[in-house]
Amino acid sequence: MFVKICGLSTARDVAAAVGAGADAVGFVLTESPRRVSPEVVRGLVEEVPDGVLTVAVFREEPSAEVRRAALAAGVGAVQLHGGHPASAFAELADLGLTLVRATTAALAAGASVGDFGEDLMILDSPSPGSGEPWNWSDLGANRPSGSWMLAGGLGPGNVAEAVAAARPWGVDVSSGVEVRRGVKSPELIEEFVRRARLAPTG
Numbered sequence: 001m002f003v004k005i006c007g008l009s010t011a012r013d014v015a016a017a018v019g020a021g022a023d024a025v026g027f028v029l030t031e032s033p034r035r036v037s038p039e040v041v042r043g044l045v046e047e048v049p050d051g052v053l054t055v056a057v058f059r060e061e062p063s064a065e066v067r068r069a070a071l072a073a074g075v076g077a078v079q080l081h082g083g084h085p086a087s088a089f090a091e092l093a094d095l096g097l098t099l100v101r102a103t104t105a106a107l108a109a110g111a112s113v114g115d116f117g118e119d120l121m122i123l124d125s126p127s128p129g130s131g132e133p134w135n136w137s138d139l140g141a142n143r144p145s146g147s148w149m150l151a152g153g154l155g156p157g158n159v160a161e162a163v164a165a166a167r168p169w170g171v172d173v174s175s176g177v178e179v180r181r182g183v184k185s186p187e188l189i190e191e192f193v194r195r196a197r198l199a200p201t202g
């Protein structure tokens with residue numbers, strides 16, 4: 001089970017996620033209470049060991065802005081939320097970064113990871129970063145094929161149930177490991193990673 005902890009903004013957050021064994025850490029470079037500048041992300045990325053994927057999160061920014069900010073931040077991956085067309089991923093392909101398409105189950109119905117040139121996909125609620133769950137148990141035959149993560153309203157208390165219902169390749173969380181919006185809890189991060197890894201898959 002691949003585990004991504006998103007919305008990190010301090011060295012303490014990064015240490016907590018890496019120490020808990022996260023596979024990926026995310027930094028929000030779009031409108032959000034968790035927003036950080038590319039310069040701050042560059043400093044935080046230096047604290048992340050090789051083997052842990054560093055991800056810059058964007059929403060509706062134009063490709064030129066995504067490119068500029070991702071290069072300034074020095075991340076290994078770019079995550080685009082929204083209904084981006086395949087051309088948005090094609091415009092970023094030459095960066096050589098891992099491309100993550102974050103979308104809703106409705107927009108991704110019948111999709112395979114890679115259809116838009118992305119390397120990974122995230123199925124999220126229509127309100128990214130809100131902590132609102134969605135009806136992941138209804139995915140059924142509309143589960144994408146390939147490496148996709150479940151996100152949206154996950155937390156230590158429901159991640160096992162969500163994984164059992166949706167059977168994703170990975171999970172992604174932000175709000176569910178916070179004590180209040182934008183403030184991460186090392187204890188909740190550790191608990192989330194532990195429960196995600198124990199969740200029955202298959």
Ligand SMILES: O=C(O)c1ccccc1N[C@@H]1O[C@H](COP(=O)(O)O)[C@@H](O)[C@H]1O
Binds near residue numbers: 081122129154176
């Ligand atoms: O975390 C944010 O603030 C955010 C803002 C804008 C786009 C994406 C954002 N985060 C992504 O949202 C989900 C997690 O949401 P939740 O808070 O756990 O429900 C995940 O994909 C984050 O990478």
